[in-house]
């Protein structure tokens with residue numbers, strides 16, 4: 001059995017032809033799938049014989065919403081979703097003036113082991129296929145009955161540790177007959193897997209690349225991000241420069257501020273030196289406190305002072321606005337609580 005959302009129009013057309021179905025029906029089938037149907041017999045304009053043939057060979061891999069928390073502060077919605085095999089993932093909808101933005105997962109869990117991140121506590125269970133990533137957007141769009149215009153790959157999982165499926169997802173998410181979300185409205189966030197950043201840059205996609213840097217030198221980075229033992233900050237930055245050169249896109253560096261670890265003035269100066277002259281932007285994230293890590297966010301004065309040092313060095317810097325503060329939207333925590341129950 002295959003997840004039908006993994007098949008694009010061409011692929012489904014080919015399958016229909018080879019399996020005694022009229023190829024032009026593939027368009028109708030795909031339209032239904034993108035409407036968020038959960039069973040083939042909901043496809044009203046498709047014969048019951050075709051419905052049966054599809055049901056015998058495919059399943060619809062749109063995740064099912066099993067829990068939903070809505071923030072009364074800003075309307076952010078945190079979803080827990082069940083996949084076809086029973087695995088649970090998280091995804092978050094954020095409502096902005098410029099449209100709806102969704103944060104999707106790319107893996108069940110993660111094997112990267114960052115000490116501040118709840119997604120990695122149980123390790124990586126499995127990769128999501130491209131249809132399961134598209135399926136999160138389809139399910140949420142159906143739930144709110146509105147179009148989703150922006151996607152950030154910042155839910156659980158390391159997208160570049162699931163490169164082939166993520167690449168297929170990036171190709172499919174922009175299709176006009178499907179979700180029609182252009183590359184410029186997509187952000188891929190990575191802990192910095194250098195060979196895949198280089199490979200991605202060769203594709204010349206217009207997506208925004210976000211790097212979870214979180215430290216101004218390798219010594220500090222190694223304390224919270226095991227990937228730092230494999231690739232140095234210098235190598236990550238060189239790969240980003242290559243990405244900028246090939247795509248002409250501005251790269252975002254995410255820097256989670258952790259009290260007493262990476263929030264000193266000299267860390268801001270060191271970061272400014274690393275990034276000087278690059279086509280980039282820094283997003284400072286006051287760390288979301290996760291029980292297991294014991295990390296705390298610095299106070300506002302310290303965050304502002306870190307920001308002003310970067311700005312003095314002409315590095316565009318923002319502080320991430322906290323969304324859904326009342327629903328504990330910290331990455332991976334909701335799933336972990338649900339699984340523990």
Ligand SMILES: C[S@@+](CC[C@H](N)C(=O)[O-])C[C@H]1O[C@@H](n2cnc3c(N)ncnc32)[C@H](O)[C@@H]1O
Pocket residue numbers: 116117118119153154155156157158159189190191210211212254256285286287288289290330331
């Ligand atoms: C969950 S990760 C998923 C994407 C990718 N694996 C990565 O690390 O960039 C998305 C972002 O959330 C950040 N993050 C994880 N745990 C966090 C926490 N407790 N507080 C603030 N940011 C966190 C990550 O560092 C990363 O920048």
Ligand code: SF4
Pocket residue numbers: 110111112113114117118119120155156157158190191212
């Ligand atoms: S921050 Fe990203 S790479 Fe690190 S453990 Fe979490 S999901 Fe994985």
